[in-house]
Amino acid sequence: MAAKAPAKKSDRGGSSRVLGKLKKSIEAGDYYEAHQMYRTLYFRYMTQKKHAEAIEMLYSGASLLLQHNQHMSGADLSLLLIEALESAEAPISKENISRIGSLGKYLLPEAPERGKFIVAAIKWSQKDNKKGDPELHKEFANMLWQEKNYFEARYHFLRSTDGKGCALMLVEYQLSKGYGSEADMFVAQAVLQYLCLRNKTTASLTLQVYTENHPAIKAGPPFILPLLNFMWLLLLAIKTQKLTAFTVLCEKYQPSLQRDPTYAAYLDKIGQVFFGLPPPMPTGRQGFIGNLISNLFGGEGGDDDDDDEGLAASPPAFMVEDLD
Amino acid sequence: LAMDADNWQAHVDPEWIPVITQDITRQRRQTPQAPLSDAYLTGMPSKRIKLSQ
Numbered sequence: 001m002a003a004k005a006p007a008k009k010s011d012r013g014g015s016s017r018v019l020g021k022l023k024k025s026i027e028a029g030d031y032y033e034a035h036q037m038y039r040t041l042y043f044r045y046m047t048q049k050k051h052a053e054a055i056e057m058l059y060s061g062a063s064l065l066l067q068h069n070q071h072m073s074g075a076d077l078s079l080l081l082i083e084a085l086e087s088a089e090a091p092i093s094k095e096n097i098s099r100i101g102s103l104g105k106y107l108l109p110e111a112p113e114r115g116k117f118i119v120a121a122i123k124w125s126q127k128d129n130k131k132g133d134p135e136l137h138k139e140f141a142n143m144l145w146q147e148k149n150y151f152e153a154r155y156h157f158l159r160s161t162d163g164k165g166c167a168l169m170l171v172e173y174q175l176s177k178g179y180g181s182e183a184d185m186f187v188a189q190a191v192l193q194y195l196c197l198r199n200k201t202t203a204s205l206t207l208q209v210y211t212e213n214h215p216a217i218k219a220g221p222p223f224i225l226p227l228l229n230f231m232w233l234l235l236l237a238i239k240t241q242k243l244t245a246f247t248v249l250c251e252k253y254q255p256s257l258q259r260d261p262t263y264a265a266y267l268d269k270i271g272q273v274f275f276g277l278p279p280p281m282p283t284g285r286q287g288f289i290g291n292l293i294s295n296l297f298g299g300e301g302g303d304d305d306d307d308d309e310g311l312a313a314s315p316p317a318f319m320v321e322d323l324d
Numbered sequence: 325l326a327m328d329a330d331n332w333q334a335h336v337d338p339e340w341i342p343v344i345t346q347d348i349t350r351q352r353r354q355t356p357q358a359p360l361s362d363a364y365l366t367g368m369p370s371k372r373i374k375l376s377q
């Protein structure tokens with residue numbers, strides 16, 4: 001034991017000296033050499049089970065290379081970093097999430113490596129939570145929103161607890177890409193999907209912030225648009241656990257709910273999740289769509305814990321291949 | 325779950341009644357939903373979109 005301690009200490013000194021040397025070679029423009037050296041050290045550290053050192057070194061190397069516009073080698077080290085986090089079973093800590101977030105912002109949005117990086121990072125964060133870590137989703141959601149990539153931003157917001165960010169993004173998305181008649185539908189879709197994912201707190205916040213900030217909605221609740229009143233009252237019915245109120249709402253707001261045929265299926269799911277209703281009988285077209293959505297959400301025959309796996313694991317098309 | 329269609333008021337918070345009553349009237353005047361934008365449609369579950377294509 002006594003002999004080991006000084007050896008370890010000198011190792012650390014050695015690795016910080018190496019890092020300093022690598023930094024200098026990047027600053028001198030010896031990118032190829034530095035990149036190969038980072039890779040070599042990474043495999044050496046991992047063999048020696050020096051996971052923390054490997055992670056620290058890869059983060060520093062990837063950041064430096066990306067800051068010097070070395071996109072390919074920077075992306076390569078970024079992907080190795082996720083690999084290291086995965087095999088080290090590194091904790092989903094604030095530090096690791098902010099490392100991932102900061103590399104994500106440097107990676108080129110159009111490069112295939114960034115998509116891989118996002119998918120791999122979410123996968124790493126899935127060990128405690130099948131949907132992936134909400135804070136990591138928030139990090140990606142806000143990054144994608146800044147790039148006006150609303151479609152992918154929306155996907156990550158729904159798996160985060162950032163209702164405020166989601167609402168403000170949806171207002172911008174609706175105004176720039178949606179139709180005037182959809183002002184209420186954009187938020188209704190998000191509220192119903194948050195509820196299918198059992199996240200009623202974020203659903204409420206999203207409705208509140210969206211309606212307060214959308215220029216076509218102005219005042220409320222109560223609102224002028226019936227679909228928004230439905231969402232508001234639905235959240236109250238869930239809060240008070242009133243099944244009869246839920247039933248009345250679904251019946252009286254049918255004309256609004258029929259504007260999007262998937263709403264009925266979300267509400268079936270919400271009835272099961274929050275009011276203990278059985279899955280609908282598969283009869284006719286409605287039953288068919290209902291079952292389809294129910295399967296997407298993984299509801300069929302599954303335990304409660306597995307219910308949201310379907311929606312959680314049905315990522316945007318660009319991710320399907322990597323996750324399936 | 326069967327309930328009298330005329331008796332729904334008994335099943336909700338009294339404060340909701342004027343809101344729902346007014347919305348029932350508003351919905352009768354509602355025009356059919358126009359085709360939805362791509363931005364909206366892409367928010368649907370991805371496998372559902374694939375199956376409906």
